[in-house]
Amino acid sequence: MKVSVIGTTGYGGGELIRILHNHPVFQIHSVHSSRDEAAITDEFPHLAGIFEHSLKKIDPGTIAEEADLVFLATPSRISGELAKAFAGKDIQVIDLSGDLRLSSPEEYEKWYKHKPVEKSIINQAVYGLSEWNSEKIRSAKIIANPGCYPTAALLGLGPVAEAGLIDPAAGIIIDAKSGVSGAGKTLSRVSAFAEMNDNFRIYKVNEHQHIPEIEQQLKQWDAKTSPITFSTHLLPLTRGIMATMYVQLKRELKTSELLDLYQETYSRHHFVRVRKEGDFPAIKEVSGSNFCDIGLHADPRTGRLTIVSVIDNLMKGAAGQAVQNANLMNGLDEKEGLGFIPIYP
Numbered sequence: 169m170k171v172s173v174i175g176t177t178g179y180g181g182g183e184l185i186r187i188l189h190n191h192p193v194f195q196i197h198s199v200h201s202s203r204d205e206a207a208i209t210d211e212f213p214h215l216a217g218i219f220e221h222s223l224k225k226i227d228p229g230t231i232a233e234e235a236d237l238v239f240l241a242t243p244s245r246i247s248g249e250l251a252k253a254f255a256g257k258d259i260q261v262i263d264l265s266g267d268l269r270l271s272s273p274e275e276y277e278k279w280y281k282h283k284p285v286e287k288s289i290i291n292q293a294v295y296g297l298s299e300w301n302s303e304k305i306r307s308a309k310i311i312a313n314p315g316c317y318p319t320a321a322l323l324g325l326g327p328v329a330e331a332g333l334i335d336p337a338a339g340i341i342i343d344a345k346s347g348v349s350g351a352g353k354t355l356s357r358v359s360a361f362a363e364m365n366d367n368f369r370i371y372k373v374n375e376h377q378h379i380p381e382i383e384q385q386l387k388q389w390d391a392k393t394s395p396i397t398f399s400t401h402l403l404p405l406t407r408g409i410m411a412t413m414y415v416q417l418k419r420e421l422k423t424s425e426l427l428d429l430y431q432e433t434y435s436r437h438h439f440v441r442v443r444k445e446g447d448f449p450a451i452k453e454v455s456g457s458n459f460c461d462i463g464l465h466a467d468p469r470t471g472r473l474t475i476v477s478v479i480d481n482l483m484k485g486a487a488g489q490a491v492q493n494a495n496l497m498n499g500l501d502e503k504e505g506l507g508f509i510p511i512y513p
């Protein structure tokens with residue numbers, strides 16, 4: 169199968185190349201940039217002697233004629249325009265941005281602060297949370313790949329939310345931390361070395377664009393879910409996200425009972441690993457891989473459950489999950505091309 173990548177020179181695009189280069193079924197047909205045509209090694213010298221395609225201009229008509237699937241690793245707003253250009257053409261589309269994730273255009277405009285793509289395009293997109301939406305993903309033509317923080321948070325909350333075990337009155341708190349590659353390669357003051365190294369910072373307090381995305385999915389699991397408190401922090405790391413979540417349980421449950429629920433829910437899902445009682449995951453234990461590792465503990469004193477979920481933002485949080493979804497869309501084993509062992513230490 170021939171695949172194309174747009175936004176190749178970004179962090180998500182670069183990660184797609186790293187995965188697809190060794191994929192047994194998907195063959196990289198073309199890589200695209202909004203800049204003048206150039207060698208990809210001009211932007212990514214680490215690909216020298218390994219992958220030396222020339223970057224091509226973005227022409228949706230030609231891409232749709234030549235390729236079977238296109239990944240949009242482009243910024244929000246650009247992705248929406250491209251999805252519109254590809255919709256109705258004979259090509260599968262996987263968009264890594266937030267442009268197609270929210271079913272409500274009003275919510276999109278409120279949180280992303282620009283105009284949404286037409287509702288008819290949004291309606292065609294399937295939310296690509298692989299472990300929870302695989303039936304719809306298998307028959308989808310357009311995938312809205314989840315955000316990095318929502319992937320970590322939702323995989324951690326899914327089993328208790330779907331089982332209706334969360335007390336809605338107490339709300340849900342998600343305290344999340346990300347490495348700097350989550351912000352993409354465009355330079356900004358907060359991600360400058362002198363600002364983030366040896367430092368730790370909270371940002372977008374109660375204003376993060378992933379709040380409606382997380383709430384949208386939580387409401388599908390449990391319609392009574394109340395608004396979340398979601399805090400995001402910048403870690404002095406390149407890759408990785410840790411989301412620590414606090415939920416009040418409706419009734420007293422032991423940690424062992426909850427771990428049984430999580431083990432059962434994810435037993436057929438290779439990329440979600442549930443830890444044993446007393447064992448909590450660290451970011452390095454998933455770095456460079458498509459795994460999401462989850463640990464939890466129910467506190468009998470407070471009746472509160474603490475859930476810890478870690479992912480690599482560029483893998484399970486972006487390019488890895490995108491390829492997992494491409495596998496599902498094409499009837500392949502979801503693990504195909506994604507057998508990366510975490511880089512430890």
Ligand SMILES: NC(=O)C1=CN([C@@H]2O[C@H](COP(=O)(O)OP(=O)(O)OC[C@H]3O[C@@H](n4cnc5c(N)ncnc54)[C@H](OP(=O)(O)O)[C@@H]3O)[C@@H](O)[C@H]2O)C=CC1
Nearest residue numbers: 175177178179180201202241242243264265350352353486
């Ligand atoms: N980084 C992460 O951890 C995650 C990112 N995402 C989402 O994935 C997408 C890509 O993110 P990321 O790789 O980090 O971003 P980067 O900023 O690193 O890269 C984005 C790329 O998009 C291309 N681009 C910029 N403007 C245009 C344009 N006008 N037309 C076409 N292409 C353009 C650029 O390539 P060129 O200049 O060569 O055209 C650029 O390299 C974003 O929507 C992001 O929100 C989602 C989950 C996690």
Ligand SMILES: CC(=O)N[C@@H](CCC(=O)OP(=O)(O)O)C(=O)O
Nearest residue numbers: 264265266315316346347350351
């Ligand atoms: C560390 C960091 O800055 N992370 C970014 C995540 C961006 C992203 O993934 O954006 P979309 O999911 O909306 O496409 C942020 O918090 O905005």
